[in-house]
Amino acid sequence: xxxxxxxxxxxxxxxxxxxxxxxxxxxxxxxxxxxxxxxxxxxxxxxxxxxxxxxxxxxxxxxxxxxxxxxxxxxxxxxxxxxxxxxxxxxxxxxxxxxxxxxxxxxxxxxxxxxxx
Amino acid sequence: xxxxxxxxxxxxxxxxxxxxxxxxxxxxxxxxxxxxxxxxxxxxxxxxxxxxxxxxxxxxxxxxxxxxxxxxxxxxxxxxxxxxxxxxxxxxxxxxxxxxxxxxxxxxxxxxxxxxxxxxxxxxxxxxxxxxxxxxxxxxxxxxxxxxxxxxxxxxxxxxxxxxxxxxxxxxxxxxxxxxxxxxxxxxxxxxxxxxxxxxxxxxxxxxxxxxxxxxxxxxxxxxxxxxxxxxxxxxxxxxxxxxxxxxxxxxxxxxxxxxxxxxxxxxxxxxxxxxx
Numbered sequence: 001x002x003x004x005x006x007x008x009x010x011x012x013x014x015x016x017x018x019x020x021x022x023x024x025x026x027x028x029x030x031x032x033x034x035x036x037x038x039x040x041x042x043x044x045x046x047x048x049x050x051x052x053x054x055x056x057x058x059x060x061x062x063x064x065x066x067x068x069x070x071x072x073x074x075x076x077x078x079x080x081x082x083x084x085x086x087x088x089x090x091x092x093x094x095x096x097x098x099x100x101x102x103x104x105x106x107x108x109x110x111x112x113x114x115x116x117x
Numbered sequence: 118x119x120x121x122x123x124x125x126x127x128x129x130x131x132x133x134x135x136x137x138x139x140x141x142x143x144x145x146x147x148x149x150x151x152x153x154x155x156x157x158x159x160x161x162x163x164x165x166x167x168x169x170x171x172x173x174x175x176x177x178x179x180x181x182x183x184x185x186x187x188x189x190x191x192x193x194x195x196x197x198x199x200x201x202x203x204x205x206x207x208x209x210x211x212x213x214x215x216x217x218x219x220x221x222x223x224x225x226x227x228x229x230x231x232x233x234x235x236x237x238x239x240x241x242x243x244x245x246x247x248x249x250x251x252x253x254x255x256x257x258x259x260x261x262x263x264x265x266x267x268x269x270x271x272x273x274x275x276x277x278x279x280x281x282x283x284x285x286x287x288x289x290x291x292x293x294x295x296x297x298x299x300x301x302x303x304x305x306x307x308x309x310x311x312x313x314x315x316x317x318x319x320x321x322x323x324x325x326x327x328x329x330x331x332x333x334x335x336x337x338x339x340x341x342x343x344x345x346x347x348x349x350x351x352x353x354x355x356x357x358x359x360x361x362x363x364x365x366x367x368x369x370x371x372x373x374x375x376x377x378x379x380x381x382x383x384x385x386x387x388x389x390x391x392x393x394x
Contacts, residue, residue, distance in 0.1 A: 018206050026199035030192055036386065037188045040393040049394055057386040061379050068202045069375045070368070075131065075139050078147050085151025089158030093165075100166040107170055 025067045032056050146369045150376045157380050160264060161387055164257040176254045178392040181245045183237065190233040191385050197226030198378040205371045211361035213283055220280045223374065227273040228306050232314020234266045239315065265384060268377045275370050277302040287356040294350065301346040308340030
């Protein structure tokens, strides 16, 4: 290691370590993924499973962006910038799914009732 | 003067030389990732819209998917995100050796994920007879997951470039050596996710190991030579230019890597898990 780097390393060790936080978050993410996989095989109401899956995915998403991607410690502008893209993407998805999910949008050739997301 | 400047420490979350207080490079990456959100939003929407109203003759996803393998891939990608976060943490503390190990680990896990995808695609086409053009489901599925896989592959390449950059000597440019080093790293990663990992998955599913080795003998031999070259070129004795001051560069690559992870979190739920309800 170069001399300046070694000096910086000593200075850096004065900061609180995020090491254990990262490990704990990774374990939580792995457990949530396991729960998600098991959940789809449980004999529960479909709306309940879908809602739970969405919530669990959102939790995983937030853990990664705020902890692993350091948004928690960065300037608020980074969060705002990213959420602009995220809200636009989410809004577009919501609009498209409602538009094409409407009764009048169903193509005549589709197999109605084969699958409904 | 700020407290960080007074103590000689580098503030990794704020840059006092820019008007926003954010390093320009980091701001650029966040803007790019925000735009990439919209890109993937469009691809995921397209896939889900066609799943809402599947045309006749469409593939049945639950008969095609292998949820155990995909769950394993998801776990691997999440763990690669952990290693990436640890790599950023290590370089912010000026620990180059640990940074290299974590970057290599992240690349390795990325290659396992990509190898799983290569196996999955090959299996879907050869065994399940689902191609890009013979069903709407195939078209949207391969476009979406293939685009994500391309992002992961680009991420592995960027990580490889960053890994090699950590060896740049303080004196002399070492350009040719670093270029050869990068080629060796790319060869190892390429062989890993195109031949080694898919081959090992086939072995897990019952193909004899000897058959796998015979089938991919040449690429595996090339990969082994490249691996030796990677280790030899990675033996460094002198001072290197790379250090804590480059933490922003590693963090920028990390942002991209975590982004492909969060996109997969959405794809795993929306494309795979919801089909099993």
